[in-house]
Amino acid sequence: MSAQDTPDVRPHMERLAADGIDVVRVTYPDLIGTDRARDVLLDHLPAACDHGLAFCRAVYHTTPRGGVVPVTGGLEAGLPDICVRPDLGTLHALPWEPGVAWCLGDTLDPATGSPSPESPRDLLRSVLARCTEAGLRPVVGPELEYFLLDQDPGSPGGWRRYAQAEAGVVYTAGLRADADNHLLRTLRHLRDLGIRVVTGNHEFDAGQFEINLAHSHAMDAADRAFLLKAAVKELARKEGKLATFMAKPFNDAGGSGFHLHFSGESTEGDAGRNVFDDPAGAFGLSDTGRHAIAGILAHAPALAALLNPTVNSYKRFGPDTLAPWLIDWGLDNRSAMVRVPPERGSGARLEVRLGDASANPYLAIAALCAAVLIGVREGKEPPAPLEGYGYDTEKSRMLPTTLSAALDALEADEALTAALGKDFAESFLTYKRDEVARFNRHVTDWEFAEYSSHL
Incomplete structure (x- = not known):
């Protein structure tokens, strides 16, 4: 999205403001489908649409417990940014959160403007x-x-x-x-x-x-x-x-x-x-x-x-x-x-x-x-x-x-x-094999109950 597209945001802002909404929650899926998000004050929405919202690319390589898996393009590249741009066609007020609208976002590589290779939504697209x-x-x-x-x-x-x-x-x-x-x-x-x-x-x-x-x-x-x-x-x-x-x-x-x-x-x-x-x-x-x-x-x-x-x-x-x-x-x-x-x-x-x-x-x-x-x-x-x-x-x-x-x-x-896509497959396999390795190293309750008294 280029700067000249920014005025298109105004009708959305006017409608949201008329509905009493002052925050847009821009949400996108990580590699495992967890919702990642940032709350954007309504006045900042044009800038978010123009430039995107910066997140660390390692969000795609982060485990449910907060570790970071060494996937290509993450740690070894210095943890660069991705940009998330709101998809205004998905805007909808949150029924249980007064004043807040939900909006899906698309992730881009800020250096190229191309979709992030790990982006699940762009993979489907x-x-x-x-x-x-x-x-x-x-x-x-x-x-x-x-x-x-x-x-x-x-x-x-x-x-x-x-x-x-x-x-x-x-x-x-x-x-x-x-x-x-x-x-x-x-x-x-x-x-x-x-x-x-x-x-x-x-x-x-x-x-x-x-x-x-x-x-x-x-x-x-x-x-x-x-x-x-x-x-x-x-x-x-x-x-x-x-x-x-x-x-x-x-x-x-x-x-x-x-x-x-x-x-x-x-x-x-x-x-x-x-x-x-x-x-x-x-x-x-x-x-x-x-x-x-x-x-x-x-x-x-x-x-x-x-x-x-x-x-x-x-x-x-x-x-x-x-x-x-x-x-x-x-x-x-x-x-x-x-x-x-x-x-x-x-x-x-x-x-x-x-x-x-x-x-x-x-x-x-x-x-x-x-x-x-x-x-x-x-x-x-x-x-x-x-x-x-x-x-x-x-x-x-x-x-x-x-x-x-x-x-x-x-x-x-x-x-x-x-x-x-080969890049996606490589990232997914690396991420998930790390999950398997972490599980294999973990001593489970079943193992303790099965072996501790008799061995």
Whole structure:
């Protein structure tokens, strides 16, 4: 954005001022999907749009506990800046914070003006540009699960699961499993934030909730999923609680998923048509739809590194978990990695059940779009769909069982890493392998309980 563009900010400022807003919170995702931000006083917004907001590039290489991983372009380069420029098209008042508006930002290299190579939002943007060139506009409907926790000094880490509900409260709403009406308040705030939330319910385990977003074009879906996670965590903090999108925070409970309903529209003569639907095609799917499945299955081991991006993620997988374990697909089969729901016509789609809630929405959707694009270009057919039980290892290959194995698969997948960009892949692999190394050095509670008395 150049200086001559700055006057375009004025209509936004006038509207914000008329609405009583004097602060704009410019937010962007780091490599793991955490929301990073700076509050900008309204009078400074033109300068922020013109010059950007300077942050240390190491924000992309910072661990959840505050360490800095030696990724190329960070420590060895003297910890240079990145600049974040507000995307004024995403401005929206914060319903729970009077006088404050939220705005997404894009990160740039100030020396070149080019997108930062680690920027998740720009990574997705580049993948989507290649999809458009191929005549495909991905459409995504995100579903996210999370656990809510109450403060409790007597519990491990100082937190216990909210609303210790009885078993059997999956697909319920109201006070039966949500004694403080957390979900109802959250849904209303999210609606007022403008991220097109559509439904919410209690999930299988005590204190676990699911919120679904309307389907939309992929970038918009990623933006809304990112803001949903940030908003849910912020709303929980305001009530003295903790919302966690960890894949599997408890030994005695299931995991939290990040399911993505995926379809595509044509960008050509019949623009807007669902290109996954074909009443005359096998299973009611078009060639494009079936080739998309084949691409996802072919690249599933590498996709796991981005859709299941933590050491903890692989504790969610396993038989009888409703999380996938094998690389397979099925017709309306929730034990498959890729489920094809029964709707056809405009509702024809894939439900990719691989991802867990810890995934960065931008990276997860970018990786999925890249795998679909590769599949469509190669034109291969998927294997026969799964029938019945989806946890029989004689039927299909297993997904990676550790983050380390998934990272190795990503590094070895030349087609997917090329689609995502070599610089990004190198940074992501370095960052995540450091996470694996730190975990491997850490003595866990399980190890002490298992060995200390007898050895």
